[in-house]
Amino acid sequence: MPQPLRALHLDRTTSEPPPAAADVLALRARDGEAGAFTALVEHMQPRALRFAAQMTGASRDDVDDIVQDAWVRTYRALPRYDASRSFESWFFTILANCCRSLRVKLRRWQLRSQPLDDQMSAELIDPLMATSTRSDVARVQRALATLPAMQRETFLLHHVEGFSYEEIAEMTGVGVSASKMRAKRAMDAVRALLTEEQLDD
Amino acid sequence: MTDAMKPPGDRLDAALAAMREPPAVHRDTVERVAARAVLANEPRVRTNIWTLRAAAAMAVVVLGAAALRPNQSSATPDADRAVTTVAPAAELDRAMTITPVIATGARPIVFELNAPDAQSVQVLGDFNQWSRDVNSMARGSDGRWRLTTMLPPGRYVYAFLVDGRRFQRDPVRDAIEDRDFGVTGSELVVGEAP
Numbered sequence: 001m002p003q004p005l006r007a008l009h010l011d012r013t014t015s016e017p018p019p020a021a022a023d024v025l026a027l028r029a030r031d032g033e034a035g036a037f038t039a040l041v042e043h044m045q046p047r048a049l050r051f052a053a054q055m056t057g058a059s060r061d062d063v064d065d066i067v068q069d070a071w072v073r074t075y076r077a078l079p080r081y082d083a084s085r086s087f088e089s090w091f092f093t094i095l096a097n098c099c100r101s102l103r104v105k106l107r108r109w110q111l112r113s114q115p116l117d118d119q120m121s122a123e124l125i126d127p128l129m130a131t132s133t134r135s136d137v138a139r140v141q142r143a144l145a146t147l148p149a150m151q152r153e154t155f156l157l158h159h160v161e162g163f164s165y166e167e168i169a170e171m172t173g174v175g176v177s178a179s180k181m182r183a184k185r186a187m188d189a190v191r192a193l194l195t196e197e198q199l200d201d
Numbered sequence: 202m203t204d205a206m207k208p209p210g211d212r213l214d215a216a217l218a219a220m221r222e223p224p225a226v227h228r229d230t231v232e233r234v235a236a237r238a239v240l241a242n243e244p245r246v247r248t249n250i251w252t253l254r255a256a257a258a259m260a261v262v263v264l265g266a267a268a269l270r271p272n273q274s275s276a277t278p279d280a281d282r283a284v285t286t287v288a289p290a291a292e293l294d295r296a297m298t299i300t301p302v303i304a305t306g307a308r309p310i311v312f313e314l315n316a317p318d319a320q321s322v323q324v325l326g327d328f329n330q331w332s333r334d335v336n337s338m339a340r341g342s343d344g345r346w347r348l349t350t351m352l353p354p355g356r357y358v359y360a361f362l363v364d365g366r367r368f369q370r371d372p373v374r375d376a377i378e379d380r381d382f383g384v385t386g387s388e389l390v391v392g393e394a395p
Contacts, residue, residue, distance in 0.1 A: 037235055037238070037239065038231060038232055038235040040235075041231050041234050041235040041238070042226070042228070042231040045226045045230070045231055045234065046223030046224055046225070046226050047223055049223075049224050049226065050220075050221075050222075050223050050224060054220060067234070068234055068237060068238070071234055071235070071237075071238040072237070072238045072241040072242065074238065075238040075239060075241075075242050076242045076327060076331065077331065078331075079325070079330070079331035079332060079333065080325070080331055080360075080368065082366075132212075133215050133216060133219050134219070136212045136213070136215060136216035136219075137216045137219050137220055139216070140213070140216045140217070140220065159217055160217065160220050160221050162221075190213065191210075191213065194212060194213055
């Protein structure tokens with residue numbers, strides 16, 4: 001039985017699309033509607049680039065490759081898309097896998113020591129961001145870089161991407177309590193570094 | 202109060218807010234990414250490491266056979282002359298043309314799943330573009346569902362769809378590493394025909 005589709009709101013003038021827009025687009029793409037997959041990519045691409053960049057600290061080219069790989073896998077698995085599950089959490093499960101694959105292959109995260117601004121493409125950093133905030137973002141990134149990958153992933157999924165702990169538990173395959181613990185440890189580490197560096201200043 | 206004097210909590214909030222700002226993405230980039238994703242999954246243009254290995258193995262066999270031919274024929278001078286004087290290039294061309302057809306011949310593959318309580322079971326994989334209702338399995342009197350289909354050599358990922366709603370990997374074959382979309386598939390490698 002075909003699933004009911006809600007009205008789409010892809011008007012670029014709106015600040016935030018409705019939460020279910022990705023689900024609707026994914027269903028339409030799964031059912032072969034022309035242009036739906038491109039609209040889905042358009043809807044998710046900014047968040048995908050942001051997450052991959054913050055998760056890996058990789059160069060813009062590597063970030064583009066990670067996200068491209070995630071879309072290849074997404075398209076391949078689209079016939080398996082189950083409408084009972086949020087597409088966003090589905091897609092981020094794949095994207096997180098792709099980020100892990102890159103880290104395993106290159107071990108770049110551990111090897112990098114340059115400041116954030118030197119690692120990430122300028123295109124991924126808001127040029128209007130205040131210098132002090134930019135410095136704090138770099139500090140947060142440095143703190144995250146010292147954490148185990150799963151703590152960093154959980155921190156970003158919750159505090160930046162806005163996923164609930166229940167969704168993260170489903171995405172990562174660990175329990176809700178473990179997800180909360182990972183995010184808390186990551187947050188403690190970030191706070192500690194900010195406090196420490198503030199004292200140094 | 203300067204930014205440096207703000208409490209860490211305020212600065213952290215500001216940093217996280219900045220990290221939540223998504224980068225701008227151009228429409229051309231979006232279309233290129235979507236097109237590459239579709240093309241990468243197009244069966245006719247899709248190439249993976251297994252097909253490349255198969256092609257390399259075929260090339261070794263063909264070239265090896267061509268290299269051995271003069272040695273074998275040296276014991277039989279008449280045959281050697283026949284090969285070298287009639288049409289050696291044509292012979293090699295014919296071998297190169299024919300060999301891939303033989304080597305890429307599809308092989309019968311039996312899928313089997315023990316699911317006595319299931320009402321329906323289908324096989325979905327990248328060999329049928331994960332389409333539903335393409336490869337439905339038949340239930341045997343022993344409660345096991347089976348399907349025999351022909352697959353050319355290559356590496357495939359597949360899963361069973363039970364009762365149209367539950368995915369299950371094949372317990373007798375290796376699980377793939379990635380849990381795309383929360384579904385763990387199975388890996389199937391179809392070798393060359395003997």
